[in-house]
Amino acid sequence: MKNRSLAGNCGIAVFVIALVTVALAFGTPNWLVSDPRMRGAKMERLGLWSHCFRSLPDPLDQYQRRFFVGCRWVYDPFTTGYDRIRGYLLPGFMIATQFFYTLCLIGVLVSAACVLMFFLCCGPDQNRYVQLIKGIGYTMLASGISACIAVIVFACFGNTDGWMPDHANNYLGWSFGLGVVGAIACIVTGALFLTEANIQAKKRKRLKESQARFELEEESRA
Structure with a gap:
């Protein structure tokens, strides 16, 4: 613990939040949900990889003889x-979000x-300690930017007219909220780890300078 600064310790804590929220947002089916007070809603909820319908008419059947009911994986090969409606379920913006x-x-x-290596194994005495911290920082920044793009795209197009039915009674669900929190947590984590890398680099530089001065003093005494 003494080897890490406050930025490093906070970075680990925020990273845990990012990991949990991103994983939950990725796997849970509540990015778009129907108002539960509405009777006769055709859609119940949907996520990145699964959809739950109460009675969705086949958009390719003009006579509406087929309806989809229940929860399914979006790539379900058995129903x-x-x-045939996968193109309807996965328009371009959904593929971009995924x-x-x-x-x-x-x-x-x-x-x-x-982060596990940073927390459990590595220390300032190791040669690539600063590079490891920088790698975490840049990777988390890139992850946060990707997540921001995903949630912005879904927020702009996920509840527009012409896609899911009853769009006026649908709203962005808690999975989407976790996705937003995860995106922010990733960016904050990246910034904290890059700050930690800068601190550790300065510590290493000061240590080398102090060692060089000590060696010069020893040589002058000799």
């Missing part, structure tokens, strides 16, 4: 006709291994 939030999750998971 008849579900693969892509950028997946990049965020990958970055956070990679950073998790590095």
Whole structure:
């Protein structure tokens, strides 16, 4: 603990928040939800990878003879006709949201291994200590930017007219909220780790300067 500054310790704490919120947002199906007070709503809730419908008519069937009910993985290969409406369920903005939030999750998971090394194994006496901290900082900043792109895209297009039915009675759910918190936490974590890297680099520089002065003093005495 003495080897880390306040920025490093805070960075670890905020990273835990980022890891939990990003993972929950990625896996939970409440990015867009229907108002529970509304009767006859066709959609119940949807996430990045699953959808729950109460009675969604097949948008490709003009006679509305087929309805989708219940919760399914968006790439479900077993429900008849579900693969045919995948283009409806995954318009371009949803694919972009999935892509950028997946990049965020990958970055956070990679950073998790590095944070464990920073917390448990590495110390200032090791050669690549500062590089490790910088790597965590830049990776988390990139993850935060990817997450920000994902949540902004979904906020702009996720509840527009022409996609999910009854859009006037739908609203962004708690999974989306966690996604926003995760994006902010990633950026804050990156900033804290880059601050820690700067502090550790200055400490190392001062140590080298003090060692050099000590060696010069020893030589002058000799």
